[in-house]
Amino acid sequence: MAQNNNLELITKPLNLNNPVTAQILGICSALAVTVQLEPAIVMAISVTVVTALSNFVISLLRNTIPSRIRIIVQLMIVSLMVILVDQVLKAYMYQLDKQLSVYVGLIITNCIVMGRLEAFALGNKPLPALLDGIGNGAGYGVILVIVAFIRELFGSGKLFGCQVIPDCFYNLGYENCGFMLNPPMALILIGMIIWIQRSKYKELQEK
């Protein structure tokens, strides 16, 4: 991988090679943690950190890992990173950590992390691997933030827990859309993002 492509490693997963909308990975946690904006952002940062660091470490070890046991080695390193992130969250953001509950632990099984390790870190040098991890984590985060923004705004009328929709709207008969708080709506929203993206970039459309 040439030097001038390093920037592309970060920008491409944001749009054309987005892990959620183009590779359809990591959907499950995207449905679960996007009811509010704050946990979604924390989740996005956690996944970015885990992906970047484990990509980096695996890339350093790539020549010493026997290929027959590489999955178990990858799992070990990913679990290590996830536990680190979990401990940091527990220490500094205890309430949020409770809100995210199992989903921080479940980053271990997030398909994006393993996917990047298998597809990129095992065959590339540490620096590109690190950038690739950051890019993919950010690409995942962008979708999470968009979905969480829409869901929190229309589902509970708030952003970051503060009421945004003024009271006079409610007096006029406006009501929060309870369906926005249900996971199916998150799936529909992600579907619509994919729809918009593919009608804009024709090369993403499957034949």
Next chain:
Amino acid sequence: MKAIRKFLDKIKPNFQEGGKFPKLKSTFGAFESFFFVPNHVTTKGAHIRDCMDMKRNMTAVIIALLPALLFGMWNVGNFHYQMTGEEAGFWCQFFYGLGQVFPIIVVSYVSGLFLEFLFAQVRKEEVNEGFLVTGLLIPMIVPVDCPLWMVAIATMFAVLIGKEVFGGTGMNIVNPALLARAFLFFAYPSKMSGDKVWVAGLGDAEKVVDGFSGATPLAQLAEKGQTQYSLSDAFFGFIPGAIGETSTLCILIGAVILIWTGVASWKIMISGVAGLLLTGLLINACGSDVYTQVPYWHHLIFGGFAFGIVFMATDPVTAAQTETGKWIYGFLIGIMVLLVRVINPAFPEGVMLAILFGNICAPLIDHFVVQANIKRRKKRALAK
């Protein structure tokens, strides 16, 4: 009519290729064929055309819906004046109901047709009549007190996610009208269930006649096992409920029209009723709480089963396509209606969820029917 023709001919060049608004071609075409029979003819070969095209099919359903709709309008007024305790004549009640229901119909058509026209322009297709029935079904299955903006959002959601995503009329997996209702049900449960929403104006009424309850008979049955409404009330439709669903008699008239014109499948209706009755018998025999002891055939006339099985389950797009499949599909819906109604404590009514479930299973049912047929014929061919 001549003036309209002249006007259309005058503005037609604007919408052709190279005109001012070529993008609006299909909008123009829709209005032209609304007023006049289109003049394009097939040029090659022999064609047999049935007069039952989409427009005729849709019109037949609309006609079949009219008795239930008109009765529903009157019933809205009837219950409103029962609640306030005022004396009102027949026409007074009817016009009050008309005033409540008509805005819902207008909002449903305007918001749905807006999206239909938009997608027809973008995809450069003709605007078709696919929304005609959906637009009337949606007002008939919502409570009369449902706010208009909710109807608009639900209609747009249903047209967008239920239909246009899959490629437009005839490609949808679930019934768009039911999808609109399901959206409302899960998005705004306080406006779609309970005992305040079924009577116009009950939610913010200042003075209500003593002892008046706006709860639907099914909600009462689910709670206490009995209802103040008699069976004949329920059959003729003098019960609170969604606008079009109350009168079993008017729905039966609609069913006769649908079967007579051949638009809807009688097999689905018959097997749906059979499924409901058999499940009801079973639940009567081994149920323990009060709702399970409601006589099995009462479920036919209380609630939305009649409306659902006649007008919703028989939607030719989302129902099973094979003839054997239709029997299974209807039967499945009948069973599910009672399971959701009686066994599930969360919902007193289950027709909507049962039919959506049936819609989703329909392709699977068809697949197995077709496979079984292939297997049977292969066996026969090999035996010779």
